Amino acid sequence: MERPGRLLLLSELRVRNSAYDVSLSRSLLTWKRRISSPVYHPFRPSVCHSVSVSEIISVREEEEENICKRRDDGSWKKIKEREGKDCRQAFTVLYVERCPQHRWRCAEVTFTCSEAALCQRWVNSIREQLSAITSRPKQLLVYINPYSGKRQGKRIYEQKVAPLFAQAGVSTHVIATEHADYARDHLRTEAELKKFDGVVCVGGDGMFSEIIHGLIWRTQIDGGVDPNCADEALLPCSLRIGIIPAGSTDCICFATVGTNDPVTSALHIIVGDSQPMDVCSVHHNNIFLRYSVSLLGYGFYGDVLTDSERKRWMGPARYDLSGVKMFLTHHYYEGAVSYLPARGIMGTPRDAARCRSGCVVCQHNGKQLSEKAERYEMDEASESESEGEWRTIRGKFLAINAASMSCACPRSPKGLSPAAHLSDGTTDLILVRKCSRFDFLRHLLRHTSKDDQFDLNFVEVHRVRRFCFTPRHCQSDSDLDLRENGKHQIFSQICRDHPACGCAPAYSSWNCDGEILTHTAIDVRVQSNLIRLFARGIEEPTVFEDLTSPCAI
Numbered sequence: 216m217e218r219p220g221r222l223l224l225l226s227e228l229r230v231r232n233s234a235y236d237v238s239l240s241r242s243l244l245t246w247k248r249r250i251s252s253p254v255y256h257p258f259r260p261s262v263c264h265s266v267s268v269s270e271i272i273s274v275r276e277e278e279e280e281n282i283c284k285r286r287d288d289g290s291w292k293k294i295k296e297r298e299g300k301d302c303r304q305a306f307t308v309l310y311v312e313r314c315p316q317h318r319w320r321c322a323e324v325t326f327t328c329s330e331a332a333l334c335q336r337w338v339n340s341i342r343e344q345l346s347a348i349t350s351r352p353k354q355l356l357v358y359i360n361p362y363s364g365k366r367q368g369k370r371i372y373e374q375k376v377a378p379l380f381a382q383a384g385v386s387t388h389v390i391a392t393e394h395a396d397y398a399r400d401h402l403r404t405e406a407e408l409k410k411f412d413g414v415v416c417v418g419g420d421g422m423f424s425e426i427i428h429g430l431i432w433r434t435q436i437d438g439g440v441d442p443n444c445a446d447e448a449l450l451p452c453s454l455r456i457g458i459i460p461a462g463s464t465d466c467i468c469f470a471t472v473g474t475n476d477p478v479t480s481a482l483h484i485i486v487g488d489s490q491p492m493d494v495c496s497v498h499h500n501n502i503f504l505r506y507s508v509s510l511l512g513y514g515f516y517g518d519v520l521t522d523s524e525r526k527r528w529m530g531p532a533r534y535d536l537s538g539v540k541m542f543l544t545h546h547y548y549e550g551a552v553s554y555l556p557a558r559g560i561m562g563t564p565r566d567a568a569r570c571r572s573g574c575v576v577c578q579h580n581g582k583q584l585s586e587k588a589e590r591y592e593m594d595e596a597s598e599s600e601s602e603g604e605w606r607t608i609r610g611k612f613l614a615i616n617a618a619s620m621s622c623a624c625p626r627s628p629k630g631l632s633p634a635a636h637l638s639d640g641t642t643d644l645i646l647v648r649k650c651s652r653f654d655f656l657r658h659l660l661r662h663t664s665k666d667d668q669f670d671l672n673f674v675e676v677h678r679v680r681r682f683c684f685t686p687r688h689c690q691s692d693s694d695l696d697l698r699e700n701g702k703h704q705i706f707s708q709i710c711r712d713h714p715a716c717g718c719a720p721a722y723s724s725w726n727c728d729g730e731i732l733t734h735t736a737i738d739v740r741v742q743s744n745l746i747r748l749f750a751r752g753i754e755e756p757t758v759f760e761d762l763t764s765p766c767a768i
């Protein structure tokens with residue numbers, strides 16, 4: 216528990232009908248029931264509550280309240296408040312309260328003071344402390360996708376989020392998107408970003424992807440960096456991004472906050488949390504294709520996505536149906552995966568430890584990467600010296616997945632790579648070789664249980680900084696034109712090994728954070744800490760136990 220530090224205020228105030236010693240320091244607001252309270256019960260323990268100042272949402276003077284006033288003899292009598300601001304004698308503090316499963320709620324406590332001047336001092340002092348927190352956003356640019364998930368984005372924002380922003384004094388400029396890529400293009404070219412402290416997206420992973428594409432692109436253009444050049448170091452985005460989950464998978468929100476709950480996300484935005492995140496840049500022949508923060512999946516997850524796009528009308532259930540269909544189809548794909556193992560880092564994909572709030576692995580690896588970048592600039596070391604040795608694996612794969620974070624989501628609470636890290640500068644490359652349907656089912660089912668999905672002889676996992684994939688029968692430019700002009704023609708292509716059988720497609724597609732890529736041969740680099748979210752990573756329950764629940768003394 217945080218130490219209170221020097222007290223700014225200490226008063227006897229009332230909460231409901233009991234007297235409390237209430238104190239405020241720069242870090243904590245504490246209220247502790249007085250033993251001398253008239254309603255003190257000898258068998259009831261005195262209760263002490265503490266709230267970190269950084270988790271106070273706002274303080275409000277009460278308009279009309281039945282308040283208690285202290286008589287000359289020391290007892291308290293109920294009186295009716297007089298009209299007018301000067302005689303307000305009660306104030307309410309709104310603060311973050313932690314609930315099970317990483318959910319946050321806005322709780323409140325009303326304090327009644329013996330006189331109006333004291334009440335004013337309390338309100339002013341708390342407001343002063345809050346305004347000293349520079350990390351809190353004041354102006355937000357909000358994009359709502361009205362068609363996300365079950366089409367509830369607008370309702371969720373208006374009913375659950377906007378009232379919280381208003382209470383916390385956060386101003387917003389809200390834009391409902393009119394079509395796909397509306398938010399991306401607005402951010403790239405039009406949005407007056409200097410006016411805002413952050414961008415909020417109300418929607419799913421696809422909407423988040425639009426936001427990062429707009430912001431990253433704009434940051435590079437404004438900073439004179441060519442986003443098409445695969446070798447250029449990209450500039451990190453200065454604006455933080457908030458996600459109000461309203462989509463089908465919400466895996467970015469789930470893996471960075473621990474839940475897909477709109478109120479929890481709104482509170483993380485209000486308190487000004489910051490979580491850096493790795494982003495993979497995906498190129499083909501030095502042409503930029505897309506960025507990815509969660510999953511890059513070829514084979515199974517690419518095919519599930521391709522199939523599910525035709526079932527958009529079904530809503531989130533489309534993934535389940537396409538998942539079962541693609542599992543039964545059991546296609547495998549041939550190709551070569553080359554990768555640069557992440558060397559000299561802390562952590563492996565098989566660790567039992569998870570990336571959590573204040574993760575030491577992310578901090579350690581991030582520090583090492585920035586030191587390495589400085590050395591590289593000074594020594595101009597050759598690429599091979601600084602990056603290590605490439606390794607290549609050829610074969611037949613049911614799935615090739617790169618998970619830059621755990622990809623935990625309600626479908627798989629531990630995710631595709633449970634030990635992956637949000638900001639360690641690496642991605643976990645998971646290769647699932649051709650195996651029987653039964654074995655593949657065992658692997659898939661382990662995503663939903665405690666069993667290790669990598670502990671199977673047809674699965675391997677490597678923590679990497681960069682990788683390339685080349686399908687066995689590398690496509691010519693005319694093949695690519697064919698794919699781009701008619702995406703579904705790919706499935707009419709004939710298995711190259713058995714031209715006569717027509718049984719299976721030679722190529723799958725890449726699922727890039729839920730978007731289909733138009734090329735199969737890709738070159739992927741992890742760009743460390745390119746973006747920041749209004750989040751803090753998933754909290755361990757032990758970190759906050761003392762702070763939130765009332766502590767019996």
Ligand SMILES: Nc1ncnc2c1ncn2[C@@H]1O[C@H](COP(=O)(O)OP(=O)(O)OP(=O)(O)O)[C@@H](O)[C@H]1O
Pocket residue numbers: 360361362363364365391392393394395396397417418419420421422423425461462463464465729
């Ligand atoms: N106004 C709009 N009309 C149609 N599509 C839109 C609109 N705004 C955004 N989109 C697109 O809708 C797609 C899905 O959005 P979103 O991620 O918010 O919802 P979702 O239901 O979770 O979908 P997914 O599972 O594909 O991520 C995104 O790719 C986005 O580009």
Ligand SMILES: CCCCCCCCCCCCC/C=C/[C@@H](O)[C@H](CO)NC(=O)CCCCC
Pocket residue numbers: 419420421463464465466509510516519520534535538539542622624626627630631659660662663726727728729730
């Ligand atoms: C037969 C029983 C099988 C049980 C297997 C469960 C395995 C679930 C793993 C879930 C991994 C989700 C990865 C997230 C990817 C997101 O970037 C992307 C965009 O939202 N979602 C999908 O592509 C949607 C992908 C949905 C896949 C099902």
Ligand SMILES: [Ca+2]
Pocket residue numbers: 493618619620635636637638639640641642
């Ligand atoms: Ca990572």
